[in-house]
Structures are given as C-alpha cells and as structure tokens.
Amino acid sequence: MFTTNHKDIGTLYMTTALIMFLVGGAMALVIRAELFAPGMQFVDPMFFNQMTTLHALVMVFGAVMPAFAGLANWMIPIMIGAPDMALPRMNNWSFWLLPFALILLASTLFMEGGAPAAGWTLYPPLVLQGGAHLPFAIFSVHLLGISSIMAAINIIVTAFNMRAPGMTLMKMPLFVWTWVITAFLLIAVMPVFAGAVTMLLTDKFFGTSFFNAAGGGDPVLYQHLFWFFGHPEVYIMILPSFGVISMIIPTFSRKPLFGYSSMVYATASIGFLSFIVWAHHQYTVGMPLAGELYFTYATMLIAVPTGVKVFNWVSTMWKGAMTFETPMLFAIAFVVLFTMGGFTGLMMAISPADLQYHDTYFIVAHFHYVLVPGAVFALFAATYYWLPKWTGYMYDERLGKLHFWLSTISVNLLFFPQHFLGLAGMPRRIPDYATQFAEFNAWSSVGAFVFGFSQLIFVYVIIKAIRGGEKATDEVWEGAHEHGLEWTLPSPPPYHTWTTAPEIK
Numbered sequence: 001m002f003t004t005n006h007k008d009i010g011t012l013y014m015t016t017a018l019i020m021f022l023v024g025g026a027m028a029l030v031i032r033a034e035l036f037a038p039g040m041q042f043v044d045p046m047f048f049n050q051m052t053t054l055h056a057l058v059m060v061f062g063a064v065m066p067a068f069a070g071l072a073n074w075m076i077p078i079m080i081g082a083p084d085m086a087l088p089r090m091n092n093w094s095f096w097l098l099p100f101a102l103i104l105l106a107s108t109l110f111m112e113g114g115a116p117a118a119g120w121t122l123y124p125p126l127v128l129q130g131g132a133h134l135p136f137a138i139f140s141v142h143l144l145g146i147s148s149i150m151a152a153i154n155i156i157v158t159a160f161n162m163r164a165p166g167m168t169l170m171k172m173p174l175f176v177w178t179w180v181i182t183a184f185l186l187i188a189v190m191p192v193f194a195g196a197v198t199m200l201l202t203d204k205f206f207g208t209s210f211f212n213a214a215g216g217g218d219p220v221l222y223q224h225l226f227w228f229f230g231h232p233e234v235y236i237m238i239l240p241s242f243g244v245i246s247m248i249i250p251t252f253s254r255k256p257l258f259g260y261s262s263m264v265y266a267t268a269s270i271g272f273l274s275f276i277v278w279a280h281h282q283y284t285v286g287m288p289l290a291g292e293l294y295f296t297y298a299t300m301l302i303a304v305p306t307g308v309k310v311f312n313w314v315s316t317m318w319k320g321a322m323t324f325e326t327p328m329l330f331a332i333a334f335v336v337l338f339t340m341g342g343f344t345g346l347m348m349a350i351s352p353a354d355l356q357y358h359d360t361y362f363i364v365a366h367f368h369y370v371l372v373p374g375a376v377f378a379l380f381a382a383t384y385y386w387l388p389k390w391t392g393y394m395y396d397e398r399l400g401k402l403h404f405w406l407s408t409i410s411v412n413l414l415f416f417p418q419h420f421l422g423l424a425g426m427p428r429r430i431p432d433y434a435t436q437f438a439e440f441n442a443w444s445s446v447g448a449f450v451f452g453f454s455q456l457i458f459v460y461v462i463i464k465a466i467r468g469g470e471k472a473t474d475e476v477w478e479g480a481h482e483h484g485l486e487w488t489l490p491s492p493p494p495y496h497t498w499t500t501a502p503e504i505k
Helices: 006-034 045-080 088-110 133-161 174-205 219-253 260-276 289-317 326-349 351-357 361-391 397-423 435-467
Strands: none
Touching: 006 045, 006 088, 006 361, 006 435, 045 088, 045 133, 045 174, 045 219, 045 361, 088 133, 133 174, 174 219, 174 260, 219 260, 219 289, 219 326, 219 361, 260 289, 289 326, 289 351, 326 351, 326 361, 326 397, 351 397, 361 397, 361 435, 397 435
C-alpha cells in the first residue's frame, strides 16, 4: 500500500480513477434522469445543482487527471529506460493526498446546506451564499492541486534526468513528450487556482472584498483567475490523450508515426497558446472590442497545431497495413469525435456568435465531445493497449469490441442532440425546461444510461484480464515488431551501464 514502486503507484492511481469515474458517472445519471422529461421528477433543484458541481469536479480531478497520472507512472520509466520515477517517495505522497482530498470533497454533500451548488467554476457571489461546505471544498481543491504539482515535478525530473544513455529528448516516445509539456502546464496554473479559491475563502470568512462589488471588489476578476487556470486545465486533460493516440495509431497501422518532430512542436505550441486564450470563456462580461478580437484570433490559432496533429494521425494510417483491434477502434473514434468537438470550439471562438451559444447546452455538447470521446476514449484505448503488458494476459477482444460499439453509439446519442438544444436556446445547469426541448433531452438521457451501463463491460474486461486467461506474448500486436514498434520495451539497463550512475544511498 505504501509502496514507492512506480508500477504499483500507477495501478493505485488508475484504480482510484476508475472508482471515481463510476461515482462521477452516477452523478451524471442523476442529472440526466431529472432531465429526461420536463418538470421536476426525482430531485430538488438545489440537489440537482450540487450534482452538476460535484460531477464536474469528480470527473476532472478524481477520474481523468489521476488516470493519466497512473499511465504516466506505469509507462514513462519503462519508455525512457529508467529504473523508477526520480522521486519515488514524493510519488507515493502525491497519490495518497488524492483519495483523502476526494473524500473531503464528497463529505460536503452531508453538511448543512449541502455541497457547493455554483458549478465546477465556483463563481462568486453565488458560491459565497452556501452553508458550511465552502472551506471543505476549497481545502479539497488545495490538496488536489498539491498532489498534481508533485506528480508534475516528478515527471519532469524523471524525463529530463533519467533517460537511458543515447535517448535524446527528440527520441522520447510522444507519450512522454506530451506528459512533460502537461507537467509544465500543471505547475504553472495550479497555484493560480489555489490563489483564486483562497481569495474566495477570505471574502467569505475574513471580511475581504476581492470579488464583492459592494466592498470595491470585482466578481469578473475571479473569472479571469479561474479561466487562466481553467483553460490550460482542459489541455492538461487532452495532451496526454494525444500522446496515447500517437503511440497506438502507428502500432496498428504498422508504420512509424508521420512527422514526429512536428508533433512535438505542435504539442508545445498548444501548451503555450493555452495560456493566452482564457477570456474566450468570458465574452459576455462586457470586455472591450479589442479584447474580443484578440481572444477570437488567439483561440482560432490553437486550431493550427491541433490540425497538424490530426493530419499526422491520418497520414500515419494512410496506406498502412491497418488492423482494427479494440485500442485502434477507440483511437480512430477519438480522432473523428475529438475533431468534431474542435470544430464546435472554433464556432465558439468567434465572439459575436458566442454571445448566442454562451451558457447554453451547445457549450455542454462542445466540451463533452472533447472530454468524453476525447480524453476518456483515449484512456479506454490506452487501457486495452497496455493491459496485456500490465497483467501478462490478453483481454477479451470480443467484449472489448462490444464495449467500443456500445460506447461510441451511445456517446453520440448522448451529446449530439445537445448541440440542437443549445442552438434552440436551452440554458445549461437547469433542472427544468420548456416542453419544446423535451424530445432531444429524452434522447440524450437514453444515450447517457446506455453509455453509463456500457462501462460495466469495461470493468468486467479489466477484472477478467487480471484474473488470467490467454497469455500475452512478447509481440502482442502481431506485425508491429516488423517496424520496431513493440510496446514491450527493453528493461532498463543495470545501474553500472549508465553514463552517470544515480547515487544509491
């Protein structure tokens, strides 16, 4: 339990993430059950709003980020020929902060006044009107942030200092590169979020007026601070996905990745640009025209390196000897559906158009297309791809494909109608709605329940593989070895063969 072995910590991270994925999914099903039909059916409006807040916080900080941290812990040392992560005890600490922080966050549900009901953005003045939950939620966010920063430091130090002799930076697998860039983003933005929520805390309990207009403060200042964190945060969740997809597509295309160096530079460009586009979330606050123009242009610029990546993935598949095992199916679905989410992002980048989309279900559809068929599908792909390596056994391919098809069909049934709801004017974060929106909401809720219960197949596939079955061979993905693409990488060299041997005390 208190291991410092990178594989064990990776497994702990991913197990926690899977549990939180199911918990956050259950919260989403509460939301979709209430929205199946107009009127109030199952929960009161306050509890509905608490579910929207906790669903987002649990999925972002409890499911997606820890899952990618688990992949990083498991795979980065193996990929670069290191014996372990650079700072194993800090690695252990960064994991163990996580479950306690998540329990603290969940405990707000049982306090007087319930959990925060202001959305995951925790906007003032709404968030300041709650009960006793605020300091607990904020302390939880601080712990999650500390955990993330420690994991990020560990990844950077490992990748820069513990590569095997001969592995230059531009020979690192793309998964390692995407995580290094993600780690820099984490270190840069988590303290900003910590500062913003601490200012919320002092506004509530210590009489300050950072965000209180009556005392000379400005609630829009909080939005700037939050989105300066929040926009790079969405890239923190998607950049490791790019790394995973860049590992899987070459394997099943039996070709090296097209344009490796352009992929590295594109990833770095996305990381840099993510810091200078934050206020595209705030077009409706009354910013000057020059501000709107700048954020429109800067946001559209991010489409360029992202387009380079999509082009390179498609070029890798072009004329390859492709096979369609479960990891490749999820990877292809990722490319198609993530690109669709990117196109709706371009629509919302245009400030005059965004005045119509803002705070409608169109926004919900956009970011869920990026994060569910994007980040979550990449996690599914990575799990199926590396599960034989982790367990020594093959997963059930037939069940994996069933999971893929059910998930892909239902996720589109869930989120595609929400584009139309948003364009028709349905606001987000409301428990009741006009009857004109009933049909699309019913479709969306059916998709949600099918998608939710499809994940039980995924859990079963993992448990089945852990318990045994067909043994995984050295080259699981047949034919990949012909192109030097085995994912069973060589063991790290013994310490005495390193050019600068790490000091062992």
